Amino acid sequence: MSRVYNFSAGPAVLPEEVLKEAAAEMLDYNGTGMSVMEMSHRSKAFEEIIRTAEADIRELMNIPDNYKVLFLQGGASQQFAMIPMNLMKNGVADYIVTGQWAKKAYQEAQKYGKANKIASSEDKTFSYIPDCSDLPISEDADYVYICENNTIYGTKYKELPNTKGKTLVADVSSCFLSEPVDVSKYGVIYGGVQKNVGPAGVVIVIIREDLITEDVLPGTPTMLQYKTHADANSLYNTPPAYGIYICGKVFKWLKKQGGLAAMKEKNEKKAKLLYDFLDQSKLFKGTVEPKDRSLMNVPFVTGDKELDAKFVKEAKEAGFENLKGHRTVGGMRASIYNAMPYEGVEALVEFMKKFEEENL
Numbered sequence: 001m002s003r004v005y006n007f008s009a010g011p012a013v014l015p016e017e018v019l020k021e022a023a024a025e026m027l028d029y030n031g032t033g034m035s036v037m038e039m040s041h042r043s044k045a046f047e048e049i050i051r052t053a054e055a056d057i058r059e060l061m062n063i064p065d066n067y068k069v070l071f072l073q074g075g076a077s078q079q080f081a082m083i084p085m086n087l088m089k090n091g092v093a094d095y096i097v098t099g100q101w102a103k104k105a106y107q108e109a110q111k112y113g114k115a116n117k118i119a120s121s122e123d124k125t126f127s128y129i130p131d132c133s134d135l136p137i138s139e140d141a142d143y144v145y146i147c148e149n150n151t152i153y154g155t156k157y158k159e160l161p162n163t164k165g166k167t168l169v170a171d172v173s174s175c176f177l178s179e180p181v182d183v184s185k186y187g188v189i190y191g192g193v194q195k196n197v198g199p200a201g202v203v204i205v206i207i208r209e210d211l212i213t214e215d216v217l218p219g220t221p222t223m224l225q226y227k228t229h230a231d232a233n234s235l236y237n238t239p240p241a242y243g244i245y246i247c248g249k250v251f252k253w254l255k256k257q258g259g260l261a262a263m264k265e266k267n268e269k270k271a272k273l274l275y276d277f278l279d280q281s282k283l284f285k286g287t288v289e290p291k292d293r294s295l296m297n298v299p300f301v302t303g304d305k306e307l308d309a310k311f312v313k314e315a316k317e318a319g320f321e322n323l324k325g326h327r328t329v330g331g332m333r334a335s336i337y338n339a340m341p342y343e344g345v346e347a348l349v350e351f352m353k354k355f356e357e358e359n360l
């Protein structure tokens with residue numbers, strides 16, 4: 001068996017240890033004689049899986065007691081609607097548009113109330129994070145929305161925006177559990193897990209309890225109300241059970257790595273290796289304003305579309321998968337999530353050096 005170095009933006013590489021453990025438990029989970037896939041979500045064994053997963057993510061992120069952790073479905077995209085349906089009490093929200101996903105969330109919110117675009121970086125193809133120190137926050141805004149790490153463009157907020165006291169809502173899909181966060185600064189933090197945390201099909205929503213109310217937009221389906229899931233501890237209906245089980249294993253793996261502070265250190269080291277190479281390269285260049293660079297998604301180009309395609313093709317042949325940039329941007333993108341080992345980035349940089357020598 002040979003594993004490739006998988007630089008996919010998501011679904012993405014998971015820790016080998018986790019995959020092996022899950023494989024070993026595939027036919028008989030913990031003496032139950034069945035796979036977690038075959039198990040009732042009302043069983044004692046699954047109850048233990050989901051409660052342990054919740055306890056572990058609480059510990060990892062140091063989540064205060066007045067926040068609920070919800071394991072939901074529908075992808076991060078479903079949150080684009082759930083957030084305004086549940087939180088737009090005044091019918092007003094402010095959006096900072098730093099990429100496609102923030103833009104989609106902004107567009108979706110317009111269906112439910114008055115969504116204001118209070119800052120954007122679209123003027124320079126989303127290659128930077130706008131200054132968020134003094135934004136024109138709406139007086140009656142129910143929340144301020146950001147996409148904290150922009151998967152497609154490779155930018156990341158290094159400082160949270162000054163929301164002037166308004167509730168902050170953040171999509172952290174592509175930086176989930178990559179570094180410590182102060183949960184108390186947010187009203188809602190959520191992310192699809194298929195980048196840094198687990199298999200596609202689970203969305204984790206961490207939400208402050210006072211934001212979970214029955215006062216939602218008229219017509220909001222039961223399944224799209226946070227209260228439904230909070231009251232039932234994420235077991236209102238059949239949850240994405242197998243996905244939650246894998247997330248739980250990743251949480252254990254993260255704890256073993258030393259927690260989120262240790263992950264940040266590792267992620268910084270990996271990203272530095274690649275950015276330092278890009279900064280001195282005569283062929284490749286990073287596309288993002290250096291101060292706003294993501295630790296997770298690193299887009300780069302040669303400036304020549306044919307050469308980009310040649311690079312992606314040759315990289316694939318050499319065992320570096322999924323380096324093609326997002327279809328809307330072109331070029332290349334290396335996603336280097338938690339589970340990408342340092343050696344993977346090292347090998348990629350070596351390959352890029354060789355490609356540069358041959359093609360300059």
Ligand code: PLP
Pocket residue numbers: 010074075076077078101147149150151152171172173174192
């Ligand atoms: N938000 C961000 C930051 C993403 O990167 C993605 C997907 O790549 C999404 C939202 C959409 O996620 P989903 O496909 O789970 O709806």
